[in-house]
Amino acid sequence: MIAKNSSRSKSPQAASVSPVVRSGRASRSDGDATVRHIITQAGSLFAERGYADTTSKAICEAAGVNMAAVNYHFGSRDGLYLVLLKEVHREVMSLDFVRQxxxxxxxxxxxxxxLIEGLLRATYDAKSWHIRLWARELLAPSPLLSQIMEEDTLPKFEVLRDVIMELTGMPVADPQLLRCVLSVIGPVIMLLILDRRIATPIQPLYSHNVEDMARHMHTFTIAGLQAIAQQGGYAADTKDKAGKG
Incomplete structure (x- = not known):
């Protein structure tokens, strides 16, 4: 006859995990949650106040954590801000998505x-702090912007440049190519950095459908690229899958 386990008996699964290990797992889980909470609170503060006017003390107070938490988890305020800028690029339009x-x-x-539709969709998402933080960073650059530009922005820029090279037949050395890239991303950057809450001549655009905006910008851009390519004597490939120019 098999004796029944007493109420004090431990199951094999529970007995195989020591209290120290269980405590370590809980600690890591709590630490991850704290880091995530600090990132969220810091992102909102930096988006609202900017890099120069957001202190570690203000971040810790907003997050309800120990005053040393920023240094403990991120090394410094700049370390935290760099994490935020990296997250902005992942959330808005990840490099993997762009390269794909x-x-x-x-x-x-x-x-x-x-690419245009993806950028517009991210720009129109004003509910999160990511876009607002990036807009502030572009208008009032921090000392970390050059690093972000090199590591995160430049690779995306190169993908867009290469797509325009495919479209126009322009070589990378042609100075017109850089002007074409600027012409494509310029309108999106303007929509990104303007505060949609402030009355401006283009404020109504923020209520437009993203797909409609993307189609308009795409049609306008294709026509412009085609004209520039023809002026330069290049063979532009502006056909889409449906065979429409």
Whole structure:
């Protein structure tokens, strides 16, 4: 006969995990939650006040954590801010997503549409702190912007440049190519940095449908790129999957 386990008996699974290990797992879980909470609170504060006017003390107070928490988890306020800027790039439009578009077998016109639509969709998402923080960073750059530009912005810029090269047939050395890239991203940057709460001549655009905006900008951009390519004697490839220019 098999004796019944007493109420004090431990199951094999529970007995195999020591209190120290269980405590360590809980500690890591709590630490991850604290880090995430600090990031969220800091992101909102930096987006509201900017890099120069947001202190570690204010962040810790907003997060309800020990005053040493920023240094403990991130090394410094700059370390935390760098994490935030990296997260902005992942959340708004990750490099993997951009490269996936750039390396796809889709026609270059379709690639350009996906990039424009993705940027617009991220720009129109004003509910999170990510876009507002990035807009502040562009208007009032921190000492960390150059690092972010090199590590996160430049690789995305290169994908867009390469797509435009596919579209226009321009070589990378042609000075017109850089002007074309600026012409494509300029309108999106303007929409990004303007405060939609302030009355401006283009404020009504923020209520427009993202797909409608993307189609308009894509059509306008394709026509412009085609004209520039023809002026330069290049053979532009502006056909999409449906065969429309």
């Amino acid at each position: 578009i750039g390396h796809s077998a889709a026609p270059p016109s379709d690639k350009l549409y996906l």
